[in-house]
Amino acid sequence: MPDRDQTEQRPIEREEFRRRAASLLARFRSHTDADPEWTYLSPSYALVGLDEWSIGDGAAADVDACIRDLHRSAARRGIQRIVVEVVASDAPALAAFRAAGLRDSSVFAVASSAGTSSVRVQVDTVRTAGTEDRATIVALAREEALFQAVSTSAGTSVHQPVALFEALADDWLGDLGSTTVLVAETGLPTGRPEILGLMVVQDTESAASERGLGLPERHGYIAVASVTATARGRGTGSALFAAAEAWCVGRGLDAIALDYIVDNAAARPFWSARGFRPVVIRLAMRVG
Numbered sequence: 001m002p003d004r005d006q007t008e009q010r011p012i013e014r015e016e017f018r019r020r021a022a023s024l025l026a027r028f029r030s031h032t033d034a035d036p037e038w039t040y041l042s043p044s045y046a047l048v049g050l051d052e053w054s055i056g057d058g059a060a061a062d063v064d065a066c067i068r069d070l071h072r073s074a075a076r077r078g079i080q081r082i083v084v085e086v087v088a089s090d091a092p093a094l095a096a097f098r099a100a101g102l103r104d105s106s107v108f109a110v111a112s113s114a115g116t117s118s119v120r121v122q123v124d125t126v127r128t129a130g131t132e133d134r135a136t137i138v139a140l141a142r143e144e145a146l147f148q149a150v151s152t153s154a155g156t157s158v159h160q161p162v163a164l165f166e167a168l169a170d171d172w173l174g175d176l177g178s179t180t181v182l183v184a185e186t187g188l189p190t191g192r193p194e195i196l197g198l199m200v201v202q203d204t205e206s207a208a209s210e211r212g213l214g215l216p217e218r219h220g221y222i223a224v225a226s227v228t229a230t231a232r233g234r235g236t237g238s239a240l241f242a243a244a245e246a247w248c249v250g251r252g253l254d255a256i257a258l259d260y261i262v263d264n265a266a267a268r269p270f271w272s273a274r275g276f277r278p279v280v281i282r283l284a285m286r287v288g
């Protein structure tokens, strides 16, 4: 999942769109399959961030015109997707962007870490992973990304190289002071335990915009949640999340946050059942 503050992507162009009562400032970005901001964004996109638009009273028609301008400009540059970030409680803005043809795409969601989760079936053992688990961590992180690319409308690439996931695994394993890498194993008494799932949680300083949305100074950020396809729906994800929540509570982190794609049929019910509520909604429109 993308690190919201440490993207390697560079804006390739800034362009301002102004009408009577609405304005959008878009950052056009392109990246390769090997860049780290890989989970939610297509290889080229125009991002209109939370602080980069404004809508005056009764300006829905202006929003529509702004989006049409942006669409034309993006198409000229070979941009694949327009993404606009909106605070989830801003109903008029959500309505205006939806009326202009954008659709809910992904959310930044937050839950309290007050121990709300329950483990339905304790089939697995959850433990903290180490460097000896690197290959499995790489495989499960890749499986999550492929699932999202194939099974959701995220528009992400299926061609991200293994080296990208190896680099992410090394980052996580090299930062165990503020990251926990949790794996769930089969609890079979015989044979070699098989790793079924991975959850990575990072002790993260909340950005100013996130604090403005009610997040505390620090929060636990779930960077990856991945249960291998054959093991899903049996309680492995629940067991991993219970351990993730306990880690957050142990570090005094009152809130847990993550990003998910709204049409991820596995993730959306899983996170909402665990108390996660959207704080920021990203609306998207395909170009071309």
Ligand SMILES: CC(C)(COP(=O)(O)OP(=O)(O)OC[C@H]1O[C@@H](n2cnc3c(N)ncnc32)[C@H](O)[C@@H]1OP(=O)(O)O)[C@@H](O)C(=O)NCCC(=O)NCCS
Binding pocket: 120, 143, 144, 147, 225, 226, 227, 228, 231, 232, 233, 234, 235, 236, 237, 238, 239, 259, 260, 261, 264, 265, 266, 267, 269, 270, 273
């Ligand atoms: C999301 C995920 C981590 C959940 O782990 P899991 O082991 O399957 O989940 P559990 O068995 O502990 O919990 C099942 C719950 O998850 C939800 N769920 C899981 N898979 C689902 C599916 N295919 N369709 C609908 N709901 C699903 C349900 O809410 C279910 O509720 P229940 O407890 O009432 O049965 C796992 O399904 C997964 O890895 N999915 C693919 C990758 C992914 O989408 N990762 C999350 C990115 S944000």
